[in-house]
Structures are given as C-alpha cells and as structure tokens.
Amino acid sequence: MPETVNRNLELLHPTAWLIGIVSAASCAALVVLGIAGAIVTFAGGTIMFFQTPSSWVFMSVLITAAVLASVGMLLLAVQCVREARRGYTTLANAYPKLEWRDHKTGLVFREAGAVTPRLSIAELRTRASNGPTQPQ
Structure with missing residues (x-):
C-alpha cells in the first residue's frame, strides 16, 4: 500500500531509472559480446574457453557483463518495489x-x-x- 503522497518527498537513490539504464546497457553489451564471440569462434578464432590471453580477456568481460546484467535486473526489481511503497x-x-x-x-x-x-x-x-x- 503506498504511503501518503508527499510533494517534497526525497527520492530513493539510486533511482529505479538509473538502475534500469545500467541494467539495459549491461544486457546490450552481453548480447553484442555474445554475437562477436560466436562470429569469431565460428570463423576459426581462438576465443573459446580461456585458451589464450585474448580469450581470457574476452571471457572475463563477457562474464562481467553477464553478472552486471543479472545483478542490475534484481536491483531494479527491488528498487521498483521500494519506490512503489513510497x-x-x-x-x-x-x-x-x-x-x-x-x-x-x-x-x-x-x-x-x-x-x-x-x-x-x-x-x-x-x-x-x-x-x-x-x-x-
């Protein structure tokens, strides 16, 4: 149940809007990196499974983007509920x-x-x- 509306209400920070932007950017990066990895892998590249230094860097960035996207979506859901309660x-x-x-x-x-x-x-x-x- 929402609290009584207060025109001078202090916003919760970070806002759901900001968390949503970060989450969406992370998801977009994840998709782009996944497509790039698939193209390089199918073209005979060496990106697969941490075999070379470049594959370590690529996979690390891919995993980081996946973690950021996942955590961002969870935080977004939590912040939406917190804002709605206010x-x-x-x-x-x-x-x-x-x-x-x-x-x-x-x-x-x-x-x-x-x-x-x-x-x-x-x-x-x-x-x-x-x-x-x-x-x-």
Missing part, C-alpha cells in the same frame, strides 16, 4: 497508478492514474516546475 515511480510506464517523478529532480511528471505525457524530459521538467500537470 507512492511514486521513476519509470514512465512501470506503475501507471502511481505518480511518475523525475529521476533527477523529483518533480512530478504524471499524477497518479493520469495518462503518461509523451514529451521530452526537458519539456516535462519545464511543465512540472511551472505548476500542476495538465492532461495531454
């Missing part, structure tokens, strides 16, 4: 029945239950700092 989210479409707040400033971009506005972050910040949001 009555807001920093992810635009994660919880439409909660307030959507700016991940940096804490400004309210969307009131709880309202339609998510389709504007740039800069426009949303200007609009939120000028007063209550209006439906699009």
Whole structure:
C-alpha cells in the first residue's frame, strides 16, 4: 500500500531509472559480446574457453557483463518495489497508478492514474516546475 503522497518527498537513490539504464546497457553489451564471440569462434578464432590471453580477456568481460546484467535486473526489481511503497515511480510506464517523478529532480511528471505525457524530459521538467500537470 503506498504511503501518503508527499510533494517534497526525497527520492530513493539510486533511482529505479538509473538502475534500469545500467541494467539495459549491461544486457546490450552481453548480447553484442555474445554475437562477436560466436562470429569469431565460428570463423576459426581462438576465443573459446580461456585458451589464450585474448580469450581470457574476452571471457572475463563477457562474464562481467553477464553478472552486471543479472545483478542490475534484481536491483531494479527491488528498487521498483521500494519506490512503489513510497507512492511514486521513476519509470514512465512501470506503475501507471502511481505518480511518475523525475529521476533527477523529483518533480512530478504524471499524477497518479493520469495518462503518461509523451514529451521530452526537458519539456516535462519545464511543465512540472511551472505548476500542476495538465492532461495531454
């Protein structure tokens, strides 16, 4: 159950938005590295199973990306729940029945239950700092 909405609410840091960005970047790196490794391996390269110094480096980076992606997804889930318990989210479409707040400033971009506005972050910040949001 969300707590009472507080306009001066201090955001939890790191925000779910930031954790999501890091997690998504790690997943993208994992996919790119996996494809690159498959191409080099099938082309007769020496990337397989820690056989050469270059394969050690490649596999270490691949494993690091996999760990970062996995940990990032778990942390994202935990942070989403923590934010939801406080009555807001920093992810635009994660919880439409909660307030959507700016991940940096804490400004309210969307009131709880309202339609998510389709504007740039800069426009949303200007609009939120000028007063209550209006439906699009």
